[in-house]
Amino acid sequence: MKSATKPGPRWGRWIFGAALIGLMLFTLFPFYWAIVASLTSDAALFRDPSLWPEHLIFDHYRALFTERDFITPIRNSLVVAGTTTLFCLVVGTLAAYALARIEFRGKAPIMAFILAVTMFPQISIVSPLYLLLRSLHLIDTYPGLIMPYMTFAMPLTVWVLTGSIRQIPKDLEEAAHVDGATRRQSFTRILLPLAVPSLATTGILTFIYCWNEFLFALSFTLGPERQTVPVAIALFRGQYQVPWGEILAAAVVATAPVAAMVLVFQRRIVQGLTAGAVKG
Amino acid sequence: MAQISLEHVDKTYPNGYVAARDLSLDVADGELLVLVGPSGSGKSTVLRLMAGLERVTDGMIRIGERDVTDLPPQQRDIAMVFQNYALYPHMTVRENLGFGLSIRKQPPTVINERVNTIAASLGLDKLLDRKPAQLSGGQRQRVALGRAIVREPLAFLFDEPLSNLDAQLRVETRVELSRLHRKLGATMVYVTHDQSEALTLGDRIAVLKEGVLQQIATPMELYQRPANKFVAGFIGSPAMNFIEGVIQRAEGSAGRMGMCTFKGIDLTLDVPCDGESRGRVFLGVRPQHIEVSGDGESRPKAEVGVVEPMGNEQIVYVTLSGGDRLVALASPQELIKPGDIVSIRVRPEGVHIFEGQSGIRIEPSPRPIDS
Amino acid sequence: MRKTSRLGSEARLGWSLVAPALSVIALIAIFPLGWTFWESLHLHELRMPWLGKPFIGLANYAEIVKDPRFWGALGHTAFFTVVSISLELLIGLFLALAMNRVFRGRGFVRAAVLVPWAIPTVVAALLWRFIFESQGGIANALLVRAGILDQPMVWFIETATAWVPVILADVWKTTPFVALLLLAGLQNIDLTLYEAAAVDGANAWWQLRHITLPLLKPAILVTLIFRTLDGFRVFDLIYVLTGGGPGTSTEPVALYTFNALLQNLRFGYGSALSVVIFAITFGLALFYVRGLGVRLGGEES
Numbered sequence: 001m002k003s004a005t006k007p008g009p010r011w012g013r014w015i016f017g018a019a020l021i022g023l024m025l026f027t028l029f030p031f032y033w034a035i036v037a038s039l040t041s042d043a044a045l046f047r048d049p050s051l052w053p054e055h056l057i058f059d060h061y062r063a064l065f066t067e068r069d070f071i072t073p074i075r076n077s078l079v080v081a082g083t084t085t086l087f088c089l090v091v092g093t094l095a096a097y098a099l100a101r102i103e104f105r106g107k108a109p110i111m112a113f114i115l116a117v118t119m120f121p122q123i124s125i126v127s128p129l130y131l132l133l134r135s136l137h138l139i140d141t142y143p144g145l146i147m148p149y150m151t152f153a154m155p156l157t158v159w160v161l162t163g164s165i166r167q168i169p170k171d172l173e174e175a176a177h178v179d180g181a182t183r184r185q186s187f188t189r190i191l192l193p194l195a196v197p198s199l200a201t202t203g204i205l206t207f208i209y210c211w212n213e214f215l216f217a218l219s220f221t222l223g224p225e226r227q228t229v230p231v232a233i234a235l236f237r238g239q240y241q242v243p244w245g246e247i248l249a250a251a252v253v254a255t256a257p258v259a260a261m262v263l264v265f266q267r268r269i270v271q272g273l274t275a276g277a278v279k280g
Numbered sequence: 281m282a283q284i285s286l287e288h289v290d291k292t293y294p295n296g297y298v299a300a301r302d303l304s305l306d307v308a309d310g311e312l313l314v315l316v317g318p319s320g321s322g323k324s325t326v327l328r329l330m331a332g333l334e335r336v337t338d339g340m341i342r343i344g345e346r347d348v349t350d351l352p353p354q355q356r357d358i359a360m361v362f363q364n365y366a367l368y369p370h371m372t373v374r375e376n377l378g379f380g381l382s383i384r385k386q387p388p389t390v391i392n393e394r395v396n397t398i399a400a401s402l403g404l405d406k407l408l409d410r411k412p413a414q415l416s417g418g419q420r421q422r423v424a425l426g427r428a429i430v431r432e433p434l435a436f437l438f439d440e441p442l443s444n445l446d447a448q449l450r451v452e453t454r455v456e457l458s459r460l461h462r463k464l465g466a467t468m469v470y471v472t473h474d475q476s477e478a479l480t481l482g483d484r485i486a487v488l489k490e491g492v493l494q495q496i497a498t499p500m501e502l503y504q505r506p507a508n509k510f511v512a513g514f515i516g517s518p519a520m521n522f523i524e525g526v527i528q529r530a531e532g533s534a535g536r537m538g539m540c541t542f543k544g545i546d547l548t549l550d551v552p553c554d555g556e557s558r559g560r561v562f563l564g565v566r567p568q569h570i571e572v573s574g575d576g577e578s579r580p581k582a583e584v585g586v587v588e589p590m591g592n593e594q595i596v597y598v599t600l601s602g603g604d605r606l607v608a609l610a611s612p613q614e615l616i617k618p619g620d621i622v623s624i625r626v627r628p629e630g631v632h633i634f635e636g637q638s639g640i641r642i643e644p645s646p647r648p649i650d651s
Numbered sequence: 652m653r654k655t656s657r658l659g660s661e662a663r664l665g666w667s668l669v670a671p672a673l674s675v676i677a678l679i680a681i682f683p684l685g686w687t688f689w690e691s692l693h694l695h696e697l698r699m700p701w702l703g704k705p706f707i708g709l710a711n712y713a714e715i716v717k718d719p720r721f722w723g724a725l726g727h728t729a730f731f732t733v734v735s736i737s738l739e740l741l742i743g744l745f746l747a748l749a750m751n752r753v754f755r756g757r758g759f760v761r762a763a764v765l766v767p768w769a770i771p772t773v774v775a776a777l778l779w780r781f782i783f784e785s786q787g788g789i790a791n792a793l794l795v796r797a798g799i800l801d802q803p804m805v806w807f808i809e810t811a812t813a814w815v816p817v818i819l820a821d822v823w824k825t826t827p828f829v830a831l832l833l834l835a836g837l838q839n840i841d842l843t844l845y846e847a848a849a850v851d852g853a854n855a856w857w858q859l860r861h862i863t864l865p866l867l868k869p870a871i872l873v874t875l876i877f878r879t880l881d882g883f884r885v886f887d888l889i890y891v892l893t894g895g896g897p898g899t900s901t902e903p904v905a906l907y908t909f910n911a912l913l914q915n916l917r918f919g920y921g922s923a924l925s926v927v928i929f930a931i932t933f934g935l936a937l938f939y940v941r942g943l944g945v946r947l948g949g950e951e952s
Contacts, residue, residue, distance in 0.1 A: 030823065033781075098668035113673075121883065177354050180383045261769070
C-alpha cells in the first residue's frame with residue numbers, strides 16, 4: 001500500500017506523531033496496568049500505585065487455578081464457542097456459496113434479512129429464549145448457550161463468508177466446468193480449497209464473538225458449573241473485598257488467547273471484517 | 281472434432297441487456313473462426329453460450345450432431361482458454377493439466393503419460409511441479425493452452441487469450457496458435473477485439489455489433505468487400521475514411537455502364553456503382569488508396585495536420601477545405617510537413633459505397649469490357 | 652419452456668443451500684421475536700405464578716409510557732450513544748488517516764489498535780473500572796500527580812463522573828473498529844486524485860475537505876449505522892462498570908430490560924420493553940437506510 005497523503009510540513013508531522021503516540025499510550029496503558037496489577041499483592045494495589053512496580057508475585061495466578069476453579073469457565077467457553085463456530089461454518093458455507101455463486105430470485109432480500117439480523121438487539125429475544133430454554137430444561141446447559149449463540153453467529157458467518165467467496169474469481173469454477181467438473185466437483189475441488197483461508201478467518205471472527213458474549217451467558221446460566229469466562233470474571237467475588245488481583249489475573253488469562261489470535265491473523269481479520277461491512 | 285452451429289440464438293440478460301439477437305452461424309469442422317467486435321458487441325457472451333457457461337434465451341446450439349442447448353458445460357466436451365487463464369492457483373502445473381482427465385476418472389498412468397506428452401510439446405516439462413503463481417505470463421498462457429489440449433475435446437474456445445501478454449509475446453503466441461491449429465486440425469472459436477489478430481488468425485471472421493452478426497467471411501473478403509459501413513470501419517488499420525455525399529448516374533459517361541458520379545463537399549469522383557442514382561451515401565476509402573502529393577496544384581487541396589512516420593510509410597492526417605478529415609498513407613520519401621498544402625487523389629478502384637441510412641454496401645455492377 | 656425449468660433447478664439448488672442457515676436464523680431469532688411480542692401482551696410475573704398469565708392487551712405498553720425509569724434509561728442510552736460515537740468517529744478518522752500513511756511501526760499500530768476491539772467487553776469494562784476504582788486507584792494518582800485534580804475523587808458515586816469511565820472505556824474499545832471501517836473506505840479512494848490535486852497546488856487541508864471526506868462519506872455512514880445500533884444495545888460495559896448506578900442514573904434500556912426480566916422476573920413487562928427497544932433500533936436503521944441513503948455492501952454492482 002502506498003501512502004495517501006504526502007508528509008506535510010515539519011510541524012504537522014510533529015503534531016501527527018505526538019497524537020499517534022498519545023493514542024498508542026491510551027490504547028496500551030490499560031493492558032500494561034492490568035498485567036502489573038495482576039502481579040501485585042492486593043494490599044499494595046490501591047496504596048500509592050507506582051507505574052513501575054518493584055515486587056512481582058504470581059499468587060493471583062496460582063489462586064485462580066487452585067483456590068478458584070477458573071478451568072471450568074475456560075472449558076465452558078471453549079466448548080460453547082467452538083461448537084457454535086464449527087456448526088456455523090458448515091451450515092454457513094453452503095449458504096454463502098449459494099448467495100455468492102448461484103443466481104436465484106430472492107437473493108437480495110435474503111442478504112438484507114441476514115444483515116438486519118446481525119444488527120438486532122440481543123436483549124429483545126432474551127425473554128422468549130429464556131422461557132423456551134426453561135421449558136426444554138436447557139437453562140444452564142451447553143445446548144442452552146449454543147442455540148442462542150447461533151442468533152448472532154450464524155448471520156455473521158454467512159455475511160462475512162459471502163463477502164469473501166465473492167472475491168474468489170468465478171472463472172476458476174467456470175474453467176473447471178468446462179474441464180468436465182460437475183457443480184459438486186467444482187465446489188469441493190476448486191472453491192473449497194481456495195476458500196480455506198477465508199473459512200479460517202471467518203471461524204476466528206465467529207469464535208471471538210462467541211468467546212466474548214456476555215448477555216446470553218449471564219441470562220441462561222445459573223451457577224459456576226456452566227458459566228463462561230466473561231460471566232465468571234464479571235461475577236468474581238471475594239470474602240471481604242473485591243479480589244482485584246485475581247480478577248485482573250483472570251482478565252489477562254481470558255484476553256491472552258484472543259489477543260494472540262488477533263496479532264497473528266491481524267491482516268486477515270481486518271479483511272474479513274471490512275469485506276462484509278464496506279463494499280470494496 | 282466437430283462442427284458448431286448456432287441457430288437463431290437470442291440472449292437477453294434479466295436487466296434487459298441484449299447480448300445476442302437472432303444469431304445464426306456455423307463453425308465448420310476444423311475451422312478457426314474468429315469472433316470480433318468492439319467491447320459490448322456480445323462476442324464473449326456468444327463464446328460463453330457455446331461453452332454452456334451462459335444459457336440461451338432462445339434458439340439452439342449444436343456441437344457435432346448433438347443438440348447441446350440444454351447441456352451444462354461439463355457435458356459438452358469442449359475446452360476453453362480464459363482471458364486471464366483461470367489456472368487453479370492451489371494446484372501444480374501437472375495437476376492443472378491433468379484436472380480434466382482426473383475428473384473423467386482416467387487411470388493415473390494414462391493421465392501422467394498424456395500430461396507429460398503435452399508438457400513436452402509446449403516446453404512445460406521443467407515447470408510441472410510449480411504452482412501458477414511461480415510462472416511468467418507466457419508460461420501461464422501455455423499451461424492454459426495445454427490444459428485445453430490435453431483432453432482432446434471436440435472444440436476449443438478462446439476468450440481473448442493474448443490480451444494479457446506484452447506486444448512481442450503476443451505476436452509469438454499468435455504464430456504458435458496458428459501452428460497449433462494446423463497441427464491439431466481442431467475446430468476453434470477465438471474471441472478478440474483486435475482486428476489485426478482476427479485478420480491474421482482466422483480462417484473466417486465473424487464481426488459482431490451489439491449482439492447482431494454483421495458479416496461472416498474470410499479475412500480477404502471482409503477486407504475487400506465489407507458488408508456495411510461498420511465492418512468497413514472496424515476492419516483494417518488505419519481505419520477506412522468515410523466521406524458523405526450523393527451519387528448520381530454519370531451524365532457525360534455515355535456508354536460507360538456502371539459508373540456514377542460521387543459528389544461530396546470537397547470531392548467529385550467517378551466511381552463504379554450499380555448505375556442507380558441515390559441520395560445520401562458514404563464513400564469509403566482506405567488510407568492506402570488515397571494519394572497525397574506535395575505540389576498542391578491539382579484539386580482537391582488539403583492542409584496537412586499531423587504526420588506520423590512509421591518507418592516504411594507515413595500516416596498523414598489532412599483536412600479538406602470543406603472540413604472533411606482524411607487519413608492517408610504516403611511513402612516515406614514524400615516530404616510532407618504539418619501545415620503543408622497538398623493535393624489529394626482518391627483511386628477509384630479502392631472505393632466502397634455505403635447507403636447513407638442503413639450503411640449497407642452498394643455493389644458496383646460488373647465492369648463493362650470496353651472501359 | 653425447458654429454459655425456465657433449467658433456471659428453476661438453479662433456484663431450487665440456491666434455496667436448498669440457503670435453507671439450513673435461514674431456518675436456524677428464523678427459528679432462534681425471528682420466531683422468538685414474535686414470541687416476545689405475544690408475551691408483551693400478557694401479565695406474566697414469574698415471581699407470582701398464582702397470577703397465571705392473563706392477556707392484558709397493551710397495558711404493559713401503557714405502563715412503559717408512564718414509567719420514569721424507562722424514560723431515564725432511554726435518555727441515558729441516547730446520551731451514551733451520541734457522546735461516545737462522536738468521539739469515536741473523530742478519533743477513528745484520525746487513526747484511519749494515520750494508518751493509511753506509511754511510517755515506521757505502522758504494522759505495530761494496526762495490530763495494537765485491534766486488540767481492545769477483540770477482547771471481551773467485560774474485560775475491557777473491568778480494566779477501566781480498576782483504573783478508576785477507589786481513591787487510591789491509578790487514575791486518581793496520575794491526575795493528582797499531574798495537578799489536574801487537587802485530591803483523589805470517588806468517580807462512581809456521582810452521575811456526571813460515573814459517565815467518564817463508561818465513555819472512556821467504550822471509546823477505548825470501539826475506536827479501532829471505527830478506524831478499520833474508515834480505513835477500508837480510505838483505501839478505496841483513488842490515490843491519483845491526491846496526486847492530481849497536489850499538482851494543482853491543493854494543500855493537505857483542502858485535500859482532506861474536498862477529496863477524502865466526500866469520498867469517505869459512504870464509509871462514515873455505514874460506520875455510523877453500525878455504531879448507533881451498537882450504542883442502543885449497550886449492556887455488558889455498563890453492567891460491569893457502574894451496574895447502572897449510582898442509583899439508576901447510568902442505566903441504559905438494555906440493562907433496565909434485563910433487570911425487569913431476570914432480576915424482577917416480570918416477563919410480560921420486560922418483553923414489552925424488549926419490543927420497544929427492537930422498534931427503536933429498527934426505526935433507527937430504517938432512518939439511516941431510507942433517510943440518509945446508506946448503502947450497505949453485499950449486493951453485486
